Amino acid sequence: MFKQSDLSTLISAAPGRGVSIYLPTHNSGPETRQDPIRLRNLLTEAHSRLLAAGVSKSEAESLLAPGHALIEDERFWRYQDQGLALFLGADGSSYHFTVPLTFTEQVHIEPGFYVKPLLPLLAADGEYAVLTITADGAAFYGGSKFALTQEHDALLPVGPTDNLDDDNQNRVLASPAARPHIGGKATTSTQVYGETPTDWRKTALDEWVGKVASAVDRRLADRAIPLVVVADPELTGQFKKRTTLGPLLVGTVDTNPAALVNGKLHATTYDVVRPHFEAGQRGALERAAQLLADGPTKVAVTIGEVVRAAFQGRVEALLLTAGAVEWGRFDEMADAVETHSEPGTSVIDLTEYATVKTLENKGSVYMLEPEELTGLFKSSVAPASIAVLRY
DSSP states (O other): OOOHHHHHHHHHHOOSSEEEEEEEOOSSSGGGGGHHHHHHHHHHHHHHHHHHTTOOHHHHHHHHHHHHHHHTOHHHHHSOOSEEEEEEETTSOEEEEEESOOOOOEEEEESSOOOGGGGGGGSTTTOEEEEEEETTEEEEEEEOSSOEEEOTTSOOOOOSHHHHHHHHHHHHHSOOTTSOOTTSOOOOHHHHHOSSHHHHHHHHHHHHHHHHHHHHHHHTTTOOOOEEEEEOHHHHHHHHHHOOOGGGEEEEEESOGGGOOTTHHHHHHHHHHHHHHHHHHHHHHHHHHHHHHHOTTSEEOSHHHHHHHHHTTOEEEEEEETTOOOEEEEETTTTEEEEESSOOTTOEEHHHHHHHHHHHTTOEEEEEOHHHHHTTSSSSOOOSEEEEEOO
16 A cells, blocks of 8 residues: 555655656456556656656666566566556666556656656545454554555554463463462462453453554554544454544444455445545535635635645645646745646646645645536636645
8 A cells, every 4th residue: 555654755765867657557367468568668668768868878777677677577467456656766766556546657757756646545535544353363454445455564463362372371370369479479360360261361352452552553643544443342442442543533343354355344444434534525625615705815726825835834735636737847945936838847747746745744635526626716617726724
């Protein structure tokens, strides 16, 4: 799953010359054999464009070498989704992401990397997390309206089941409460966990769920995204008592996760979180409408105003028309924006810049259809973007 941290990595890389390649991919069927050919063709296009830009043949080949290595990696092509994003830098940097988005084939050569096609995965109407809990263990997933992917680096504590028999044996072998250990004071397992195996098991499970809650809280500490918990009601109740996520815990599915197979886990959890997303988008639109009616003191409408506010970290919510492009230049030192009618040297997509800066500064981004924005204006033509400002 492409995450905010991945976006930060791509932005921080900032090579003087970057090649960004997007192509559709397939995870089954005869089309899978065409995917490496598509990548080869796009790398050939990138090579030609690099030569046309004055890059030497050896430098171009070196820059594109990691991409050609992927073409020959049979194992890599066995595990694809709907789209592949490949980033190659003249400084030797190389990144690729397999994502649940269908891209048009495209090649971008410019300073830094072109990330806009990936941004729907980070929009405020899509990113969420899922935690599944059973007595055998817990799993953490990153989700969007497009897909759900398990995050194996979530560092959740191991499930309690493997340790239950060993701990029970220790409890049985421990000295009874009325017969203290010789040679020192000791607290028996019976005193700690209760008199019966049922008491002991419940206490051990409670403690483990508490550790799971702490791990999830840490995982989401710098990611203000909603969480859905899937577990039996008893485990869900224990998690609720111990988590500090507050309103970010937007809902639960009170069932054993094993019952949700063949994509049902994604569909079921997204149905739970969808009202949260819709409420956020609706609130942002209503807020923008109110500010526009009162006077544009805390709302930015022109692309120049939006870009400057995003750079300054003042954008609370960015309403962006899906597919919109605004070419131009932004001089950060001079705080000056120029708009252009078409791409050119040092010309960037200003809507991409504004989106990235908004996300970097913990703002929300909503990608809307044009008709959803035209309702805020008397004109039938809406701007490419509207920014609700923090101040």
